[in-house]
Amino acid sequence: MKIHEFVGKRILKEGGISVPESYLISNDREIEVKFLPAVLKSQVLVGGRMKAGGILFAQNKDEFLKFSKKLLHKKIMGETPYGVLVEKMVNIEKEYYLSLYIDRYEKEIKILFSHFGGIDIEDNKDKIERHSLSDIQKLPKKIQPIVQKLHKIMKEKDLTLLEINPLVKTKEGNIMALDAVLHLDDNAIFRQQWAKKFVHEEYPFHFVKLDGDIGVIGCGAGIVMATMDAISLYGGKPANFLDLGGGADTKTTIKALELLKSLSLKNIVLNIFGGITKCDEIAKAIVSFKEKNDDIKLFVRITGTNENEAKKILKEHNIHFFDDMYEMIKSAVKGDFI
Amino acid sequence: MINGTERVCVQGITGKYGSFHTKKMLKYGTNIVCGVSKNTKIKEIEHVPVLHNMYDAVEKFSCDTSIVFVPAKFAKDAIFEAIDAGIKKIITITEHIPQMDMLEIYKYAKSKNVTFVGPNCPGIILPGVSKIGIMPENAFKPGDVAIISKSGTLMYEIANFISKKSTGIKIGIGLGGDPIIGTSVYEALLYVSKLNPRKIIIISEIGGNEEILDVERFLNKGYNSNIQFFFAGRTAPKGKRMGHAGAIVEGLEGTIEFKEKKLENLNIPVAKYIENLLG
Numbered sequence: 342m343k344i345h346e347f348v349g350k351r352i353l354k355e356g357g358i359s360v361p362e363s364y365l366i367s368n369d370r371e372i373e374v375k376f377l378p379a380v381l382k383s384q385v386l387v388g389g390r391m392k393a394g395g396i397l398f399a400q401n402k403d404e405f406l407k408f409s410k411k412l413l414h415k416k417i418m419g420e421t422p423y424g425v426l427v428e429k430m431v432n433i434e435k436e437y438y439l440s441l442y443i444d445r446y447e448k449e450i451k452i453l454f455s456h457f458g459g460i461d462i463e464d465n466k467d468k469i470e471r472h473s474l475s476d477i478q479k480l481p482k483k484i485q486p487i488v489q490k491l492h493k494i495m496k497e498k499d500l501t502l503l504e505i506n507p508l509v510k511t512k513e514g515n516i517m518a519l520d521a522v523l524h525l526d527d528n529a530i531f532r533q534q535w536a537k538k539f540v541h542e543e544y545p546f547h548f549v550k551l552d553g554d555i556g557v558i559g560c561g562a563g564i565v566m567a568t569m570d571a572i573s574l575y576g577g578k579p580a581n582f583l584d585l586g587g588g589a590d591t592k593t594t595i596k597a598l599e600l601l602k603s604l605s606l607k608n609i610v611l612n613i614f615g616g617i618t619k620c621d622e623i624a625k626a627i628v629s630f631k632e633k634n635d636d637i638k639l640f641v642r643i644t645g646t647n648e649n650e651a652k653k654i655l656k657e658h659n660i661h662f663f664d665d666m667y668e669m670i671k672s673a674v675k676g677d678f679i
Numbered sequence: 680m681i682n683g684t685e686r687v688c689v690q691g692i693t694g695k696y697g698s699f700h701t702k703k704m705l706k707y708g709t710n711i712v713c714g715v716s717k718n719t720k721i722k723e724i725e726h727v728p729v730l731h732n733m734y735d736a737v738e739k740f741s742c743d744t745s746i747v748f749v750p751a752k753f754a755k756d757a758i759f760e761a762i763d764a765g766i767k768k769i770i771t772i773t774e775h776i777p778q779m780d781m782l783e784i785y786k787y788a789k790s791k792n793v794t795f796v797g798p799n800c801p802g803i804i805l806p807g808v809s810k811i812g813i814m815p816e817n818a819f820k821p822g823d824v825a826i827i828s829k830s831g832t833l834m835y836e837i838a839n840f841i842s843k844k845s846t847g848i849k850i851g852i853g854l855g856g857d858p859i860i861g862t863s864v865y866e867a868l869l870y871v872s873k874l875n876p877r878k879i880i881i882i883s884e885i886g887g888n889e890e891i892l893d894v895e896r897f898l899n900k901g902y903n904s905n906i907q908f909f910f911a912g913r914t915a916p917k918g919k920r921m922g923h924a925g926a927i928v929e930g931l932e933g934t935i936e937f938k939e940k941k942l943e944n945l946n947i948p949v950a951k952y953i954e955n956l957l958g
Contacts, residue, residue: 448786532777563829564835
């Protein structure tokens, strides 16, 4: 889960990292000028805010009022801002790039550092140094204590990525974080109380809307993605990604079907290979949904744990099902049960 | 990795999944000798005695292997207990274990020479012999193809296909799809190549590129196996599935296009459809 910059900055400050003086404006009524000049930053969870016009510099009161109002209501790359972060302008002498992340291959926390930070980092990727925490002495002296603090923050807050770009040296000689990109491990939210208010779990499954017209439901991210891939390879377009997760029950499956129904889809593909998931639970959901939504075509492939029980339930209700996933997908792309 | 002689303890045996799959594993022939649970009311599950800690499991029942169903919140403590008790193989089915916990678990398991498979994996199956896992056994007919998979459900799908249309499966190893896993594709390759399978199918997804580095390393060691790949996630929306790592960190290296190109240079075929995995 990505964390908003204003929260990230608070976390950095608590962890002993210098950040500019700041406050958050959440709506028009809260607009207030506390200092000038100020940097106004749209609180959206997308990269490249600067280039997309999400960061503006106000020199005087008029600009401040105009810019803050504008940013509060401006979508940045399709995302509505959470608010506007107002920061005191800093005198920058030098910009660096610094991030800590969990390396999947070496299974440890690694450091990325560059003397060339700022918005041009994308063009200077080859100048990024990669170090292990045990090689911290290879970094400039002033950066080392920052890394140690960030490492502590990362472990305590269950972050998978902590990126500061730019990290700056001010003309007064301080090292300061001007941005903060924090990724919180979704699996650790149970012990990170502060993050709970930013979690909006709408569904008990993983759902991503896409722009196609064939609904997709499956259990397990791998099989759902393989199903989407096959739909595309056969000339169709998936309307979504929806992974019921392991061990989905009847209730969860009905919720998933109802959600896809709300997208006004005519064809929905259910690719179920039950391992930890019991097929009969899914079959019961299909029956219940079909009773109320006979106009929606369900292309069902069901096999695995409790397969026989599931097939019996579907047969009793005259619901067509397939044994082979590709046969089912081919039919769904054609929109017909062949 | 497993040979059927393991003396298995089920950690979290009284839970919904633990009890259900204990029954299924017993039926398959897996040598489950006891279970461990913090639930003190249940004394046995399917005639398998339920103990309260891993030390007793090792001492009283000589367990050497554990399969973990303990909920994510308590998984780290349970796994540390198993390692401290002297368990040598740990297969973790539990999903949603935090990455910081996994970094610690990984380090500890390595330091004690424990084989750790998972987490968030379907386990390991030797078709016709034993399964320490949750996979639907009907999909795995005994045969000569080895499967190494980072995706549980796709492993079932492909095993099922190979079992119906080809010779069947010699071993199926589910490594788990999490960013930090105990056993790598490289380690699994070293292991399965000892079994002389006719071919090795590696199943992976979009994101990361460890499996490519692993295959490269395997081939560089002089191994010459018949390896084929299958990826899921060609149509996955950019930035959604890969959200766990910054763009700067992963760049293009997690895309399937990048991985396919790398494999092409190594002369390793990538199947677009499961049907292409035949032969």
